[in-house]
Amino acid sequence: MPLTLYNTLSRRKELFTPADPNRVTMYVCGPTVYGYTHVGNARPAVVFDVLYRILKDRYPLVVYARNITDVDDKINAAAKKDGVPIDVITSKFAKIWHDDMGAFNVLRPTIEPHATQHIPQMLRMIQDLIDRGHAYAVEGHVLFHVPSFEKYGALSGRNRDDMIAGARVEVAPYKKDPADFVLWKPSTPDLPGWDSPWGRGRPGWHIECSAMIDAHLGETIDIHGGGHDLIFPHHENELAQSTCAHGGTRFVGIWMHNGFLTMNREKMSKSVGNIISSNEALKSTPGEALRWAILSAHYRQPLDWSDDSTLQAKRTLDRLYGALDQVADIEETDENPPEAFVAALEDDLNTPAAMAEISALARALNSSTDAAEKAKLKGQLLAAGALMGVLQQKPSDWFAAAPKAKLVDVAEVERLIAARNEARKTRNFAEADRVRAALDNLGVLIEDRADGTKWRMKE
């Protein structure tokens, strides 16, 4: 079945056709590690993780790079504030990022290039741009000359006049053109810097991605992703740099951009201050539920984040894991995900529609009375879950992961349950109900099933 993806550049869905089916390449802009990342930052990680899983499923080799920006003025500021070298800050928050994304079931990309480890590649690309007449050095800076690239503005759909009319670009006196942007800038002695032909300095924001893509993936990549806010200027500039550095070779097959996460309908953003960090969210909600909540809206749509949305996601997963729990003793057969499910994902990653198919599977599983059919449905449900990055843990672990161990004395709960079952055996239902009320007081919900009494914490 064909995979169709929306290309920001062409503004329509396109058939995904990798340049080399034996080596599919994808690059996604990762975090700048100067602090805790918020749930909005997790969205592209999760969304493109689903795409990565789909691609891996159908191509022999997928090289997926997601960078870590570890040199940046905000990092410098954070390091200065703490009086430490920048790598103390960046390694700390890179680790937190990894741990958090792990909790969201986000697979590690094939490579995670760090900006500071690619300074030579950046310098080389800058030199290439100068040699080809697309960049110029002035006063310790190197600037990309925007008028030298005819197609500038195609990705973001804006022309130069619009941008100048906007007039919020910094018009430094040394710029040949107001739209020119920095490839390299000088560092004062108190700032991190690297030697370069243009003096000691540090890279501009956009060059790292271009240089690292070139170094690890090649001149042309199949997919480039990131948040919607990166379209301009970041990706527009990347596109210009890379294309010009390569003498006009096509840079990216399909540009993909995820919509924002909002809080009360307003973009979640550090500068607005309405953020909830992934790290914090994970303290009260399982990562898998957060992942489900993120995927419950189509990736290009805005997604309003709230306690209610995560609670709904958690309850939905309770039901799905409940269905799997019923067949915990049945060995699943090896299955592919159902076609309707796959078709939904193939349609520009329509995860909400895919979820509807997962629900249908769970319902069928709950209804089935035939062991062979159950084994098949279980296999399909697990296969579908694997593609979305959910439902892969043991149901008992999912239900146990709640903070129940912290909140109650497990032995006491089990003693009460045993006492209640004793009472039930002798049909002393008044006593049984009394014990249940006691359990209820502890926040414990019980469930009598054919294979015994199960319990879990109420929300």
Add this chain to the structure above:
RNA sequence: GGCCGAGUGGCAGAGUGGCCAUGCAGGGGACUGCAAAUCCCCGUACGUCGGUUCGAUUCCGGCCUCGGCCUCCA
């Protein structure tokens, strides 16, 4: 100001020219000692005004409202 998006039932959120999304919550039923879980059924949803059409939530146009980018930003 320029350029983009979006407005769907109590909530979240797909989608479609005429019929079902799905989930959560709620109501009814089955099952159960009772619960819980599960299954079945239910609620006359598509911002607004026009246009096209036999028929529009879905296509076209106006309007209103909201959000985003144009500056660091996933």
